[in-house]
Amino acid sequence: MTKHYVIVGGGVSAVHAAKAIRDQDAEADITIFGEESGLPYNRIKLTKGLFTDLHSEKVLIKKEKWYCDNRITVQSSTRIVSIHPQHQTVETESGQCVEYHKLLLCMGAKNRALPVEGARLANVHTLRELADADRLKDSLQEGSRIAVIGGGVQGLETAWALQEAGYHVTVIEAAPSLMGRQLDPHSSKQLQETLKQAGVKVMTQAGVVSIEGTEVVTGVTLNNGVSFPCDHVVYSIGIVPNTALVQDTPLEVRNGIVVNEYLQTSDPNIYAAGDVAEMNGHVEGLWGGAMEQGKIAGCNMAEERTVYRKAVPVTLFNAFGISLFSIGNVDERYCDETVCGEENGAYTRIFVKDQVIIGALSWQGAAASLAYKAAIEQGARLSGSADGKSIEEIMTETQAVLI
Numbered sequence: 001m002t003k004h005y006v007i008v009g010g011g012v013s014a015v016h017a018a019k020a021i022r023d024q025d026a027e028a029d030i031t032i033f034g035e036e037s038g039l040p041y042n043r044i045k046l047t048k049g050l051f052t053d054l055h056s057e058k059v060l061i062k063k064e065k066w067y068c069d070n071r072i073t074v075q076s077s078t079r080i081v082s083i084h085p086q087h088q089t090v091e092t093e094s095g096q097c098v099e100y101h102k103l104l105l106c107m108g109a110k111n112r113a114l115p116v117e118g119a120r121l122a123n124v125h126t127l128r129e130l131a132d133a134d135r136l137k138d139s140l141q142e143g144s145r146i147a148v149i150g151g152g153v154q155g156l157e158t159a160w161a162l163q164e165a166g167y168h169v170t171v172i173e174a175a176p177s178l179m180g181r182q183l184d185p186h187s188s189k190q191l192q193e194t195l196k197q198a199g200v201k202v203m204t205q206a207g208v209v210s211i212e213g214t215e216v217v218t219g220v221t222l223n224n225g226v227s228f229p230c231d232h233v234v235y236s237i238g239i240v241p242n243t244a245l246v247q248d249t250p251l252e253v254r255n256g257i258v259v260n261e262y263l264q265t266s267d268p269n270i271y272a273a274g275d276v277a278e279m280n281g282h283v284e285g286l287w288g289g290a291m292e293q294g295k296i297a298g299c300n301m302a303e304e305r306t307v308y309r310k311a312v313p314v315t316l317f318n319a320f321g322i323s324l325f326s327i328g329n330v331d332e333r334y335c336d337e338t339v340c341g342e343e344n345g346a347y348t349r350i351f352v353k354d355q356v357i358i359g360a361l362s363w364q365g366a367a368a369s370l371a372y373k374a375a376i377e378q379g380a381r382l383s384g385s386a387d388g389k390s391i392e393e394i395m396t397e398t399q400a401v402l403i
């Protein structure tokens, strides 16, 4: 009987898994079930290209022809509602029962809900799916005042897109600084200043306690008692893996669906990858990780035994006319030494632990990130303390020892 590989979820990990399976198994049937309409697309464009044509073919991960050429069936607008591991079947919302030989779960994540009164009012938005972006853009009117809740990468990219499109934007962040997980205090401060100069109002250490309005949003109230008027709220405060589908199955679930280094769940015929998967207590939640996990899961489903190795996390931020990167661990509390300097006229900082570079952040722009990434990935060891050395000297020293 022909093998049937079933993939639940039509995101980036699904596409890369399907490709990996087809590369190894020319005969098998491969079906991707995705609840969104249309083919899998580049989700990160929802913020990076909010006001571009998100329905263009250019936003697709692979064009229709590729699926035809590779005999990969995509059943879009089809939600899988249950899994029956003992029978090796899944069921669609319309009651269709589908048998699988191997099953891959890559249902991704949803944006963490805003736990405040008023969060269900009209004009409260979040960006996870193409339909969310359409809804947000359709509801905006000239001169709209928008509160963006969350000063992480996605929130700030959204703020930039909205501000560039001519809306009045206020960013509200509960933590003391913007992009606190990727930047040091100096860079966060500089970033906040850049937003201010671009005309975006920023409030840090500001928790939203309620959204005001009867049917539509009229304002926001903060935990310091301050209220201010706005017409829309867009929030981006983290993600929650979409694990509801497996709640009634024996699969092990913690924050995400638990997988081993082969991306295999506690059922040997079921794999999980991307934002829904948890490995070593951690859900990655990043595009590059989802892509690679999909690929490795696909290889392993088609009988190979390849271990997934988590890449060093890289954040590239291009908005408000600046381009900065943050790689690896940039938490001062975790390192022994840090070195700051101006590289090519741009603030740069390297983080060192046990004479090994473990993190770097810089305003030099994405192109400069490669050398730092290589040094961190390969655990480049310095000949001695970093104290008194310039960044240029450190990078020259590491280049010499890199493979």
Ligand SMILES: Cc1cc2nc3c(=O)[nH]c(=O)nc-3n(C[C@H](O)[C@H](O)[C@H](O)COP(=O)(O)OP(=O)(O)OC[C@H]3O[C@@H](n4cnc5c(N)ncnc54)[C@H](O)[C@@H]3O)c2cc1C
Binding pocket: 008, 009, 010, 011, 012, 013, 014, 033, 034, 035, 036, 043, 044, 045, 046, 047, 078, 079, 080, 081, 106, 107, 108, 109, 127, 128, 129, 154, 242, 245, 273, 274, 275, 276, 285, 286, 287, 288, 290
């Ligand atoms: C606006 C935005 C910007 C981002 N920017 C960046 C960035 O700059 N850099 C970065 O590294 N990462 C970024 N990310 C994160 C990145 O997009 C995700 O890590 C990646 O898309 C995860 O891929 P995935 O395949 O696991 O899941 P997803 O892309 O979430 O796809 C999962 C799909 O499964 C579908 N689904 C769920 N349940 C079912 C079901 N029961 N039946 C059928 N289908 C189902 C969902 O509707 C969805 O279409 C961003 C995310 C968003 C939303």
